[in-house]
Amino acid sequence: MELQLDDSVLVKNYIQGDEKSLEILINRHNQRISSFIYSKVLNQSITEDIFQDTFIKVIRTLRKGSYSEEGKFLPWVLRIAHNLVIDHFRKNRRLPKFECNENFNIFSVIGDGKLNAEKQLIKDQIDFDIQLLIEQLPDDQKEVISMRMYKDMSFKEISENTGVSINTALGRMRYALINLRKLIETHNIVLTNY
Amino acid sequence: MEEIYAKKNETCELIKAQPETVQFLLNYSKSMHIVDYDGLKFENNKN
Structure with missing residues (x-):
């Protein structure tokens, strides 16, 4: 032993x-x-x-x-x-760790910055509706909106490309927005917030 | 039927460190060498 x-x-x-x-x-x-x-x-x-x-x-x-x-x-x-x-x-x-429970869900305070599927569908619908409305605008206003909002051009670039002064381009943009609001009001269009 | 509110006995889980961990410690001990210089003790590792 x-x-x-x-x-x-x-x-x-x-x-x-x-x-x-x-x-x-x-x-x-x-x-x-x-x-x-x-x-x-x-x-x-x-x-x-x-x-x-x-x-x-x-x-x-x-x-x-x-x-x-x-x-x-x-x-x-x-x-x-x-x-x-x-x-x-x-x-x-x-290094704090968070665990989800009944009272607290970590995903309620952080997100990945992207829209969820439902909100993305709503956004796509709104973008499509706005494009239809823009189509109703006079050509010069349509052109300015398209260059500014979709092509992300500055007013200086817009004036150079369209052959008008910056002030005219700004004015067209202003009227384009006024007319878009009018169209929305007249047709009772609801653009849902997301 | 009556509800029993007695707390369950917490079962103690018996576990052991892996033989690899024990072997590592034995090797660490074997490779460790203490040098005493002027009252100061320095650790050396003989590998």
């Missing part, structure tokens, strides 16, 4: 260079420490990371001779693990 050595004896042997003692210590307390960490973080891979970091601290402390045999080995290791679990949660708090 194998003699069960006390933790303190194994620690002493390890400090004196016996690597096998460390292996026994890790295997002896593996389940206890891992389960302790897991009960806090509830994630297997984070548990592995914290377990590893815990024993790296243990190894460094023992090898540097900074370990004082004041208490028991296991409570000391569990205290290190506990501190690392706290560090883990602190680090995570700096």
Whole structure:
């Protein structure tokens, strides 16, 4: 029967260079420490990371001779693990995570900037209606609207392309908008907001 | 029928770190070398 050595004896042997003692210590307390960490973080891979970091601290402390045999080995290791679990949660708090629940939905405050399918259909319909209305305008006004709104040209460019002054182009634009409003009112057209 | 409001016993999940993690720690320990210089302790890693 194998003699069960006390933790303190194994620690002493390890400090004196016996690597096998460390292996026994890790295997002896593996389940206890891992389960302790897991009960806090509830994630297997984070548990592995914290377990590893815990024993790296243990190894460094023992090898540097900074370990004082004041208490028991296991409570000391569990205290290190506990501190690392706290560090883990602190680090995570700096990168906030949001989980949706009944009271709060993250998608109510963020969006991808695109319209949803219904709003896109409404927008397409409005754009189509506006094009029909523009068709009703006199040619010179239609031309200015088309250059300004659809070709994104400046009034300077419009005046150069149409051979009229900037003021005339501005005036045509103004009348085009007035006439469009009149057409909308006369025909009782409702352009739904989206 | 009466409703039972007793809290369920929380089951403690027993898990163990992977053998690879344990092996890593043993290798880390073997490769670690402490140099004592003028009262200061330096860590070295022999790889």
